[in-house]
Amino acid sequence: MQAAAAAAALGFLLLLLAGASAGDEAREAEAVRALLARLLGPGPAAAFSVSVQRSLAAESGLDTYRLSGGGGAPVRVLGSTGVAAAAGLHRYLRDFCGCHVAWSGSQLHLPQPLPAVPDELTEATPNRYRYYQNGCTHSYSFGGGTGPAGTEIDWMTERINLALAWTARKLVSSQVYLALGLTQLEIDEYFAGPAFLAWERMGNLHTWGGPLPHSWHLKQLYLQHRILDRMRSFGMIPVLPAFAGHVPKAITRVFPQVNVTQMGSWGHFNCSYSCSFLLAPEDPLFPVVGSLFLRELTKEFGTDHVYGADTFNEMQPPSSEPSYLATATAAVYQAMVAVDPDAVWLLQGWLFQHQPQFWGPPQVEAVLRAVPRGRLLVLDLFAESQPVYVRTASFQGQPFIWCMLHNFGGNHGLFGALEAVNRGPAAARLFPNSTMVGTGMAPEGIGQNEVVYALMAELGWRKGPVADLGAWVTSFAARRYGVSHEGTEAAWRLLLRSVYNCSGEACNGHNRSPLVRRPSLQMVTTVWYNRSDVFEAWRLLLTATPTLATSPSFRYDLVDLTRQAVQELVSLYYEEVRTAYLNKELVPLLRAAGILAYELLPSLDNILASDSHFLLGSWLAQARAAAVSEAEAHFYEQNSRYQLTLWGPEGNILDYANKQLAGLVADYYTPRWRLFLETLVDSLVRGIPFQQHQFETHALQLGQTFALSTRRYPSHPQGDTVDLAKKLFLKYYPRWVAGSL
Template sequence: MRSSSGNRCHRNKTKRRIPLCTNECDLSLLFRYYQNVCTLSYSSVWWDWPRWEREIDWMALNGINLPLAFTGQEALWQEVYRALGLNQSEIEEFFSGPAFLAWNRMANMFKFGGPLPQSWHVNQLSLQFKILERMRSFGMIPVLPAFSGNIPSGILRLYPKANVTRLGPWAQFNCSFSCSYILDPRDPLFLQIGSLFLSQVVKQFGTDHIYNTDTFNEMIPPSSDPGLPVCSQSLFDPQAIWLMQGWLFFSAAWFWKPAQIQALLHGVPLGRMIVLDLFAETEPIFSYTESFYGQPFIWCMLQNFGGNSGLFGSVESINSGPFNALHFPNSTLVGIGMTPEGIEQNPVMFELMSELAWRKEPVNLSKWASLYAARRYGSTQENLTAAWKLLFASVYNCTIPHYRNHNHSPLVRRPSFHMNTDRWYDLADLYKAWKLIIEAAPSLMSKETFRYDLVDVTRQVLQVLTTSFYQDITDAFHKQKLPELLTAGGVLLYDLLPELNRLLNSDRNFLLGTWLERARSLALDEKEAQLYDMNARNQLTLWGPSGEILDYASKEWGGLMEDYYAQRWGLFVHTLVECLDSGRPFKQDSFNQAVFQVEKGFIYNSRRYPTKPQGDTYEIARRIFLKYYPQALKRL
């Protein structure tokens, strides 16, 4: 959920704990929300203990004191459902594959990518014990899972009269994943299952009495009077504080009107719930719900949907938002947090956000950017200070209302004639920053943080130039100018994309091979390795059996660029050339069918990719700069 420890500047901070109540509101509570199995840099799904240990240490150094601890819960669910009488096939059908467990836990999907091997349960349970021990050793309060009402369909065989609703498809995407079954919280069976599970949680994991449960996340309740799934479970632990996402109120705003929101939030006494204002930097829910109608909330920066590569930030909103929320009338703010779907991208945004928890007022962003450059590289070079000021004022300062900060670059999207080419920043600022970083490079290549940023900024420039060549290609096709099409397509396919792949392969933080090897390393045999490999590849690309959420978790990584994105662009350009040659129109449906075979082929190609950097990053970046910087300026 954040860039690796080598890509961060650690600063030791004295951690404070605050009461979770509304009359002692402070910004010092720093919450760490993350879906254990995130979209690619939902990379924690494949983490071993050393990687988890580094992450927890990073949390401690930044004062995070309320992290989610969801690992290993499927092992406990398996025991609960066995105790209720479900057979093994019914249990296995319920769980998704490892890469999709976050959504399985929120009732968005089940089955796809599974079944989970028994070795997975053993491994994850062992990992959770270590995670909890280290979190608690730093004084953190791990948030443990609770029952949300999401059940296997096999429950109906055992309890045919239970009040169960089969929800519709995952509403936001209208995709073809299996529909989930939700048990009504007022049904006595709900208390039975919830208590069984929480008893297992407390027995195995202990408890700090804060539990997370999310129902109806991007799913529509069966009636306009939704019950609250924590009500009956409160009977099991009278000290419980319930943590839930507020995302549902935004994603299905047409359903969640004030009456429905209040009914859900007031299902427990005021102060016994904490709501995560999940995307507050762009869509603050507290502002139109009277601070969640009295329930405490945490102002959260989501920052990134899917863990996408691509520079992005909204520094002005993040810098002012928590303090505005603190002074909101009758504010119930109890802290700030970070809730990205994936980390290991844009480390500067997480550094800024974690620091704000220790501030009493917004920072001077220009000054902060200057100090960040010095802290990050141990250098006070004016070039670096100027570069970061430019980046903060442009690519990291999206001010477009309701912008969903998802990387829509044509580079990482299935090619078509209807691709988003909009940008929220002045390209001249990006190019100036790139030049300044290149000029500073010779004396700083020993710094991993600098190498990472050199690759990342150069990658961003090539991403932008891909959009320019895409526009040249489509213009040439519509004007039926075959030579221009061949020229633009040739540069893209045979120079720019290969150069980008070489650049990404030169840094350990941008390697597909690392991701896939982490997945395979958790397997006991080749059958399990193939299952994990498929999960890891599918999540990055098709995101579903047929591309249901295509390219949602897009990553610009060495290997992926060569064998996935470049292959799609090659098919697109060659198809357009054939259309012009033959006088046939381009048909998107036919192309989609053909390119799907390319995409699916990548998932099952069994190729092993480098896990160690190859090539000299500086020489590659400098060559790219000398070749493409003049072109970039001409295209402004």
């Protein structure tokens, strides 16, 4: 019975959204041709013939592509949608030409003539959806929350057909609240700053980092139209925001009898910035606000009928009664369908994973059954580590997307659970009465660990796991650098079995290295892998410098792996510091502290400064780019600085969004480490206990000084990556091998 109901629900969803994503075949084909020209240049792009025909997927309704030609004739790419054709194009570039497209850069050296497709190749995805983004991705990735640029959408074409599009939401919200009688001042006081908008949307925060300038809303409006135009031109399905129930406190001034509940605090913030107000689902104002918001939104941006809303994300509901939870859920959905009868609600399933002690079977069932089957599309957000579908009977028959979260806060640090990622989607598809309808990439922050996303992109089109990950990562290395090299391929196999083979409780996606944490004597330095593999991979990658030194991807990876090696060294020298302090040995303490603070960290900043992807100046320039005045630029930069470090005014979510950027290492992490180490030395010399609380008070002051600073940082790389990496290697690798760090 459940299987039949699930099948019916899935059939409805597929039918509904297949029609919603139909669009114009000619426009989508032209979008892929333009993509080709951007990737390859107009000349090489002319060797490809691109067309889009919906009939290619007439039977299954699933994205399908067909490849043929080449070998002196044009390479013919046919897709059932624009994104299907783009996926076919990327498949040809990857498997026939040995090319690679990534955030850090692309390797697109085409063989001449273009290789022939031996037999006509037709491929259909087993997944209706290939989803992208997390509710936090905009805030952690796009210069303080601005939204994806055109190059990011080009990257998406290989990998996804369903993605969040929440830019300019605040402008629509502002219009709604003005129409309801709130003043502009009340609205401005409610909205969070640009680097923190994700959490205001989910009801976790308000006010902090704000107010938003008027120019912000206008630029966001323009950007959202550009994003939607580009996404829809490929046949992607943008997910627009919907009203989840959170309202400004000022609504009680306009409607004194309104029924609202003040929620609890979140993220170590007090109620000045947290404790949001939730409109009661049974209050007559709820459908008014919800429908008005969606009506204004769709009038401005059109719709593809999928909407995202998260009422209780990391927020404990006011009641655990199933009847309340069902009513609250139904209210959100009813406000959607009152405006769009074809609405499908995209819900992040993170709430069920984040607070499992609250979300027992009755509570989960109340939410999932409050929306008709097939009209709630659930993201199993952290399925590679803690899947929810297995304990909710495949989300009670609601369709779900198996997602890889992978990264929290946009942290740097080599990390992945590739074995679990490789097996996960196939296992979910085979789960009894499975309602899985897609795969997804849901990182909180992008631009790191590109091998993880390369694998996930392929899995979106695979019917089963990669048979041999060792062979897969070997070919990945060859494509990435454009040439097979024994050293690089061996290095990547070592990384696969170490940093990219996380399992168990360690796989929470956070970089917990002491390097990027406020120091204490209790920091954990254990890792799930053998550090020897990281150092040996470092050595092997360096053996390829005579051959690959001009490859941008190789130089990026050399910086990243050197950065990881230094991260490991910081942990090891910290252990020496702690041991020497606890044993009251001043000379070893001085030696290890001096190396860590005055040699290792400055050297790390130098190697990071040699690549544009690891520059604080570039990160802050991206935030400042949204400004129309120097005052606004400083405001956006300050938002970004806070998010990278203290997160809140008092270090409320300290170092959560940690990154290793040149400038950030020099002016934030290094002064803090020096303060810690100097305090330890002073404590030992004077024979008094180390006072952690006193140190944290001074460390917070350092953090606030950095966050409020106006110092400008270079946005262009300085120094030679290869030379700097070799110097670091020659200095520290022999010590590691000899055990004499």
